Amino acid sequence: MTAPVLAISGVSHSFGAVQVLFDIDFDLRPGEVHALIGENGAGKSTTMKILAGYLRPTSGQILLNGAPVSFTGSQQAEAAGIVMIHQEFNLAQQLTVEENIFLGREIKRGPFLDHRRMQAESRALLQRLNSNVDPRARVSDISVPNRQMVEIAKALGREARVLIMDEPTAVLTARETEILLEQIDRLRAAGTAILYTSHKLDEVARIADRVTVLRDGRHVLEAPARELNTDRMAEAMVGRELSGLFPEKPEVFGDPVLQVEGLSVPGLIQDAGFTLRRGEVLGFAGLVGAGRTELMEAVVGLRPASGRITIEGKPLKPGSVMAARSAGLVYLTEDRKEKGLLLGKNLRQNLTLLALDRFTRILIDRKAEAAALDRAVAEFDIRAGDLNMNAGNLSGGNQQKLLLAKTMLAEPRIVIIDEPTRGIDIGTKQQIYTFIAGLAAAGKSVIVVSSELPEVIGLSNRVVVMAAGRIAGILEGDDINEQTIVRLAMGMPGEEVKAS
Amino acid sequence: MSDTTSTAAARHFPAINLHVLGPVLALLLLIALGAWLNPNFLSYGNVTNVLARSAFIGIIAVGMTFVITAGGIDLSVGSMAAFVAGLMILAMNSLIPIMGVGIPVILCGLAVAMIAGFIAGWLNGVLIAKVRIEAFIVTLGTMGIYRSLVTWLADGGTLSLDFDLRALYRPVYYDGILGVGWPIIVFALVAILGEVLMRRTAFGRHCAAIGANEQVARYSAVNVDRVRIATFVLLGMLVGLATIMYVPRLGSASASTGVLWELEAIAAVIIGGTVLKGGFGRVWGTVVGVLILSLIGNILNLASMVSPYLNGTIQGVIVILAVVLQRERKAAGAR
Numbered sequence: 001m002t003a004p005v006l007a008i009s010g011v012s013h014s015f016g017a018v019q020v021l022f023d024i025d026f027d028l029r030p031g032e033v034h035a036l037i038g039e040n041g042a043g044k045s046t047t048m049k050i051l052a053g054y055l056r057p058t059s060g061q062i063l064l065n066g067a068p069v070s071f072t073g074s075q076q077a078e079a080a081g082i083v084m085i086h087q088e089f090n091l092a093q094q095l096t097v098e099e100n101i102f103l104g105r106e107i108k109r110g111p112f113l114d115h116r117r118m119q120a121e122s123r124a125l126l127q128r129l130n131s132n133v134d135p136r137a138r139v140s141d142i143s144v145p146n147r148q149m150v151e152i153a154k155a156l157g158r159e160a161r162v163l164i165m166d167e168p169t170a171v172l173t174a175r176e177t178e179i180l181l182e183q184i185d186r187l188r189a190a191g192t193a194i195l196y197t198s199h200k201l202d203e204v205a206r207i208a209d210r211v212t213v214l215r216d217g218r219h220v221l222e223a224p225a226r227e228l229n230t231d232r233m234a235e236a237m238v239g240r241e242l243s244g245l246f247p248e249k250p251e252v253f254g255d256p257v258l259q260v261e262g263l264s265v266p267g268l269i270q271d272a273g274f275t276l277r278r279g280e281v282l283g284f285a286g287l288v289g290a291g292r293t294e295l296m297e298a299v300v301g302l303r304p305a306s307g308r309i310t311i312e313g314k315p316l317k318p319g320s321v322m323a324a325r326s327a328g329l330v331y332l333t334e335d336r337k338e339k340g341l342l343l344g345k346n347l348r349q350n351l352t353l354l355a356l357d358r359f360t361r362i363l364i365d366r367k368a369e370a371a372a373l374d375r376a377v378a379e380f381d382i383r384a385g386d387l388n389m390n391a392g393n394l395s396g397g398n399q400q401k402l403l404l405a406k407t408m409l410a411e412p413r414i415v416i417i418d419e420p421t422r423g424i425d426i427g428t429k430q431q432i433y434t435f436i437a438g439l440a441a442a443g444k445s446v447i448v449v450s451s452e453l454p455e456v457i458g459l460s461n462r463v464v465v466m467a468a469g470r471i472a473g474i475l476e477g478d479d480i481n482e483q484t485i486v487r488l489a490m491g492m493p494g495e496e497v498k499a500s
Numbered sequence: 501m502s503d504t505t506s507t508a509a510a511r512h513f514p515a516i517n518l519h520v521l522g523p524v525l526a527l528l529l530l531i532a533l534g535a536w537l538n539p540n541f542l543s544y545g546n547v548t549n550v551l552a553r554s555a556f557i558g559i560i561a562v563g564m565t566f567v568i569t570a571g572g573i574d575l576s577v578g579s580m581a582a583f584v585a586g587l588m589i590l591a592m593n594s595l596i597p598i599m600g601v602g603i604p605v606i607l608c609g610l611a612v613a614m615i616a617g618f619i620a621g622w623l624n625g626v627l628i629a630k631v632r633i634e635a636f637i638v639t640l641g642t643m644g645i646y647r648s649l650v651t652w653l654a655d656g657g658t659l660s661l662d663f664d665l666r667a668l669y670r671p672v673y674y675d676g677i678l679g680v681g682w683p684i685i686v687f688a689l690v691a692i693l694g695e696v697l698m699r700r701t702a703f704g705r706h707c708a709a710i711g712a713n714e715q716v717a718r719y720s721a722v723n724v725d726r727v728r729i730a731t732f733v734l735l736g737m738l739v740g741l742a743t744i745m746y747v748p749r750l751g752s753a754s755a756s757t758g759v760l761w762e763l764e765a766i767a768a769v770i771i772g773g774t775v776l777k778g779g780f781g782r783v784w785g786t787v788v789g790v791l792i793l794s795l796i797g798n799i800l801n802l803a804s805m806v807s808p809y810l811n812g813t814i815q816g817v818i819v820i821l822a823v824v825l826q827r828e829r830k831a832a833g834a835r
Contacts, residue, residue: 302719325721339715344779345708353709354720356702363700406720 002029003066005193006051006082006162011060013046016395020046021217024060028162028193033184035196035208035225039237039452043217044197048164051195052084053077081161085151085168091139098122098135101154125153128186130179145176152183163187164195169203170288181207199287200490201230213237234482246458247437253461254278255312257445258329258414260299263307268294269469272307276414276447281440283460283480284449286489291469292449293334296416300324300331311414328413330354332403334422334449336396340403343392347384348373350391350402355410376405381431397428404435415439416447421455433459453482467491522825523772523788526818530795538802548681550791550798552673555683556581558790559742561765562694562783563735568769569698569781570731571711572628572635577739578761579646580620584743585753586650588613589659601664609669609747613740620646621736625729643762651755658754666751673748683745690738694783707731711778767815768793771822792818 007027013020021043028034028051038044049055050062053071061068064080071077074084091100098115101122107114122135131149133142139150148168155163165184169177184194184207198204204211204225211228213221213236221236258276263269269291276282284292298305301320309316317323324330333339341350352359352369359365359372373387380401384394391402400421407415420436421429436459439446450456456463463475465488472488534541560577567574592609599605620642627638653659661669676682698704706727709717718724747753770776771792772785793815800808 321718321721322723330721331719333719338713339719342709342712342716342779344712349705349708353705353717353722356705360702363696364702364705366700410721 002031004029004063005065007063007066008047008050008057009061009063011047011050011057011062013043013050013055013058019058019217021050021057022219024214024217024219026051026212026219027063028195030161030191030193031188032209033188033194033196033207035198035204035211036214037197037199037201037204037211037233037237038214039454042214042237044214045166046217047214048084048166048195048197051077051162052082052164054084078158081159082164083155083158083160083162084164084166085148085155086166091147091150091154093138093140095139096135097126097133097137097139097142097150100139100150101125101135101157103154105158121157122153125157126150128156129153129183145172148172148176148180152180156187160192162193162195165197167197167199167288169198169200177203201233201486202490204233205230231483234486247434249281249459249461250279250437250440253280254443257312258299259308259310261308263295263298263305263309265291265294265298265303265305269298269305272466272471274464274471274474276445278445279440279443280462281436281446281448281460283456283463284447284466285451285453285456285463285485286466286472288451290466290489292466293418294469295466296331296418296447296449300329300416302331325354325410325412328411329416330407330410330412330414331416332407332418332420334419336399336403341391341399341406344390346388346390347377347382347394347402348387351376351406351409354406358409372409376402376409380405380435400428400432404432412444414445414447416449418449420448420450421452429455453485456485457482465489520773523785523792523822526771527788527792527795530792530799534795534799534802537799537805541799541802544679546798546802548679548684550794551684551687552681554790554794555687556742556746557761557764557768557793558687558787559690559738559745560735560761561768561786561790562690563731563738564765564769565694565772565774565781565783565786566698566704566707566731567635567735568766568774568776569704569711569778570707570728571714571778572728572731573639573766574624574732574735575636575639575762576620576624576642576646577735577765578758578763579643579650580617580736580739580758581743581746581761582650582753582755582757582759583646583653584613584616584620584740585747585757586653586659587616588743588747589661589753590653592665593662596662596665601662601668603668605665606669610744613744613747614737615740617736617738617740617743618733619736621733621739622729624736625732628732629725629728647755650753650757654754656755658752661747661751666748669748669751671748673745686741686745690741691783691787698781698783703727703730708779708781711775711780713779764793767819770819773822776823789822 004027009025011024012022024047026036026047036044036047046055050057053074053076056070062070092103095103098119102118107118119135126133126135126149129149129152131146133146133149139147168180172180181203184196188194196204196207205228208225211223211225211233212219213233215237255278256275257278261273263272272295274282286292294303297303299309301318301324304319309318311327311329314327316327316329337343342353348369351373356364359368376382377384377387382398382401382405384398391399394402417436420432436446436448448456448459457480460480463480463485465472465475465485467489468491472491475484540546560581564574564577588609591612592605595605595608624638624642627633628635672682674681676685706717706722709720709722710724710727714724768789769786771789772782772787774781774785796814796818797808797811800806800811
């Protein structure tokens with residue numbers, strides 16, 4: 001076995017008061033693909049960012065060729081041959097493919113750029129990836145998988161010794177994935193050390209030499225890939241006590257309150273239909289990009305769509321958030337910083353924005369607003385140093401609670417909550433779970449969209465699984481389990497699961 | 501955790517106060533300077549003159565505050581004012597043969613001004629909100645269109661209001677109650693109503709929300725298109741109102757009417773502390789901004805220390821300074 005080229009030893013990391021990594025050991029060896037897997041929030045991204053120099057660990061060591069180093073930034077790591085390919089690409093949209101590949105290390109002839117040589121080299125790099133992207137094309141004009149290829153070509157051009165790939169296949173089709181995996185094989189043969197992450201465990205089993213599993217920021221398993229199968233990996237990823245974290249599910253349901261039939265959004269959602277009953281928590285699971293958020297945005301009128309939506313038997317006016325709100329249907333976005341809260345405004349103005357008409361005759365009743373804020377702070381346990389502070393200065397968990405309070409102030413009967421606990425700590429998670437169960441118990445109906453399977457399983461009475469813009473299955477009772485959901489989400493039939 | 505939040509809050513307050521007081525301090529400083537340079541500065545005649553002349557820009561700038569707060573801009577207001585004035589004069593002149601010289605003709609003229617302002621603002625708003633063209637581009641276009649239309653209406657010359665009618669209409673600019681001219685009264689009313697509209701109504705709150713983050717506003721069931729159009733309609737109607745106050749002053753309109761009003765109005769809004777990118781606006785700040793701009797001109801005229809031709813230079817410096825101060829506040833807030 002060769003010596004590791006890059007390793008971390010005893011690394012812990014905290015964001016503010018929240019510790020996300022606990023004493024992690026991890027290494028990458030030349031000519032080896034080391035897969036890092038775990039659920040969302042397990043600490044994969046943080047680990048990768050520490051390895052690639054984007055983050056400095058709170059404690060612990062980074063070892064390059066066995067010697068401790070401390071990267072001041074990603075440029076320094078890149079100079080050492082460590083390149084990270086991000087899920088969200090780091091490409092300049094308005095520049096050409098060639099300009100991106102050579103960005104920062106342009107080839108010059110005299111004072112001028114040698115475009116011909118850079119184009120030829122770009123083409124050669126892309127050909128190594130079996131990609132026929134034109135080096136002269138603008139990045140904004142090429143498809144998402146092609147951008148992925150450009151990112152990889154850019155990394156190859158920098159003669160990366162260590163390649164860190166954050167879910168590179170999330171945006172690729174099966175065929176493109178196959179080409180990428182072949183490339184990884186080739187890079188491995190050439191002696192590159194590769195860190196690979198993916199939610200698609202079959203890919204991991206196919207490509208990885210070694211697998212490390214993280215769970216809740218802790219290292220739980222490291223083993224040669226041939227000793228593991230996908231089931232073992234999934235077990236290690238999940239393997240947590242689910243009881244206790246989730247409250248009892250309500251049992252009694254009333255009539256259907258929300259019915260969606262034949263809903264389509266061009267290019268994103270095809271023919272989706274489901275029913276939500278009174279007092280029910282309906283979970284939506286699926287891989288990133290399966291179209292769950294897009295479906296919900298279409299339902300509440302934020303996206304143009306075709307199909308029929310009825311609320312308590314009455315058809316809902318399409319394409320109008322205002323109409324949905326009046327009908328008692330509200331949507332709580334997954335993107336609280338960009339779509340949920342006005343970070344530069346104070347808590348009061350954020351709280352009442354959705355339900356402002358309830359505080360307004362001709363003028364806004366600011367006393368009533370202040371009283372509502374006091375109630376919300378008490379009811380949702382929003383911890384703010386000062387009630388006049390801006391929403392942007394709250395911690396993530398408290399922002400989420402403020403967003404919940406804002407949504408509930410509109411007194412909805414149907415609440416769609418997208419990623420209710422993204423990026424928040426376990427204690428706040430539990431508060432939010434209790435709150436969601438309480439809503440259902442009070443006769444409201446709740447849709448929970450989540451990428452965290454334990455959350456969907458722990459909260460929902462029924463689970464809708466989406467794959468590639470379609471509803472792949474609706475699960476009830478004992479069928480609601482991790483394996484069935486994962487199989488459906490990956491586009492495999494659910495039946496086989498029960499047999500195995 | 502609570503430690504970091506409390507320090508953030510503590511840092512927050514003095515910064516805001518300085519920012520709030522900045523324009524007011526500048527205004528007080530200018531008044532003190534003016535009084536020191538020339539004893540006539542604080543005389544009744546000079547004060548009412550300065551205020552009355554600020555009224556046109558001031559009325560427009562109040563509307564501009566809403567447009568900018570909601571993340572827009574309107575470059576067309578100066579040309580729009582000239583065009584509305586031209587239309588108004590043409591309409592009144594052509595109504596005299598039918599209705600004779602009298603108050604009804606003037607009332608019709610006022611209606612024409614308000615309706616023209618409404619339509620012009622609505623057009624800007626619809627092109628921006630519904631057709632989704634940048635506000636800068638749309639209003640740059642309409643700025644050229646209105647300026648050329650008024651030149652065409654006047655056939656390159658001047659449109660003059662009928663002489664008899666002018667005598668009847670004159671008091672709207674030159675008279676007032678208790679020695680306060682009508683333009684000043686109207687400006688004050690517009691400013692007070694604007695301040696209440698911005699601070700105390702759902703409309704004002706929605707403007708700030710859209711300017712701060714349009715996505716958040718949309719996700720919060722704010723009718724973004726309607727609010728945005730409404731800001732331009734409000735501004736258009738205030739341009740109509742300003743024109744109503746302006747026409748009796750000279751009784752004419754030409755290609756050079758209202759030139760650069762848009763820039764003065766935008767400058768006043770920015771000096772007053774409204775954020776150019778939108779998301780935060782204050783009407784009283786705009787009023788202070790308008791007064792600062794017109795006091796600079798007035799002081800230069802009275803003092804004869806600096807050439808009045810340098811008026812634009814000093815105004816320009818003040819606008820840039822105001823934005824620099826705004827940015828420093830933002831940097832302090834981000835830290």
